[in-house]
Amino acid sequence: MSWEELQLLYWLDLFGVAVFAISGVLAAGKKSLDLLGVVIIAVVTAVGGGTTRDLLLNRHPVFWISDPSYLSVIIIATLATIWYTRHMEPPQKALLFADALGLAVFTITGAQITQGIVSSDVIIVIMAAITGTVGGLIRDVLTNKIPMILQRDIYATAALAGATVYLLLFQLTRLPSSVSIITGMFVVIGLRLAAIQWELHLPRFKLEE
Amino acid sequence: MSWEELQLLYWLDLFGVAVFAISGVLAAGKKSLDLLGVVIIAVVTAVGGGTTRDLLLNRHPVFWISDPSYLSVIIIATLATIWYTRHMEPPQKALLFADALGLAVFTITGAQITQGIVSSDVIIVIMAAITGTVGGLIRDVLTNKIPMILQRDIYATAALAGATVYLLLFQLTRLPSSVSIITGMFVVIGLRLAAIQWELHLPRFKLEE
């Protein structure tokens, strides 16, 4: 990968952290936590996925320990969101789009990091999805809800599909890696936005009691 | 340990993973998750205990990362269970027995793995119980229940007792290791089935409010 691509991914990753922090603040805002509780939820939402990936892959130092810029971005995004929501309605539609972009970024950067450590394609795709979704899962557990990704909306599905497309293009074609990256991200974003727009769901599974 | 014994333990371990995946599917079926949510719960139930053990012991790569057969078995068991329960009632009694066998297998393999890394007997017994029970605990947290192992039915107790018996026989006798293994597993299974049959419980602990 070229230096410009690495730079772009780093900036996108910081953007993803900011977006997920914002979604953490908005989730926390429905539970009447105190201000530090809101910050904690925002941090956990933003770094939970990448931290779980790093621990499972024995990748140390964990990303936010080796580069505290992530924490700075999270704190700034959190405070800005708290300030903003005191004065204005949160722009729900823009946020859904930003969240889809955050999911796409985390999924593809998760796949790339795992590619450097593990050779199994299945594990790469799983770690990509873990990077994208576990932060939101921990956020939901801490605010005492059944995690959203288990229930709805083609969320983990979009991450798995995008990571798979990225990996297939990367391995089977001679396209530049930036094309694989962008296509994988488009798959994630496209599936998420389509699911939101047309209320697509996977079938539910419910046993009779 | 002989090569045949190692082979037997590996097959039993794959069996344990399948059984715990099935119990994850049945637990998820009461919560109306989507299909991928069910798969996620099944995977977490099946690998949560061994993963926690591997992270605490710094044993990398984590077992399902180094051998993706585990994930294949889980996916097959999950899909078969979803298919089966659409057509027939789940055979509850058979499942309770299978779950007891899964607990026994995970507990004893957890003890054996830990023996190779740590010398403290207390830690070996605790890691054995963690291997056997933490998957179910995470399953319950994700489906928003107080974990079953904290409440009922001589479950973690059976794991602790079986691991202790295994370790005592292994260290204090000259019996072949297969005898220690089988006896430890029988203790886990016997305690679980006795607890189910006669509704045995540990005493509850309840404070006045």
Added chain:
Amino acid sequence: MSWEELQLLYWLDLFGVAVFAISGVLAAGKKSLDLLGVVIIAVVTAVGGGTTRDLLLNRHPVFWISDPSYLSVIIIATLATIWYTRHMEPPQKALLFADALGLAVFTITGAQITQGIVSSDVIIVIMAAITGTVGGLIRDVLTNKIPMILQRDIYATAALAGATVYLLLFQLTRLPSSVSIITGMFVVIGLRLAAIQWELHLPRFKLEE
């Protein structure tokens, strides 16, 4: 640090573990768990923070695996608490003070351990707060509550403030390290007790639905 100071910190750390085990028992007592469930909650409350710190910092063996004295102290404190509460009312005020002391000890020892591994001040303060608070957070998740530290009472705030004061004194002054340690602990205890006495809270953050 002198050998006497290290000894003192070790004893304080064992004391912190005991106090947090007691708080785990009392929390479990409101949920009607079985006896082993109570022990599990007590252990998790007492070691959860330090274990999370050790995993994030890749510090192995994890503290209670390398020194099983911690587990012995937890078991003794748990059984004593169960016995005591069957005969007498738990002394709530004394416990709040002991819990504040436990938080102070864990926070400062967490900061010291992290100082030896990581150079970023922000990470040191965060790891200190994780050491002090994550055990209680896991306790609350397992007993199916929104974690207390997210909601109330200047708890994580006290840990962050105490760790910051400790670190500033340690780095910017020529005071003996014992003075930095004791001052940091006093800040934690003082903030906690002031918050309890005068019912201080951080402002809440609540979005309109």
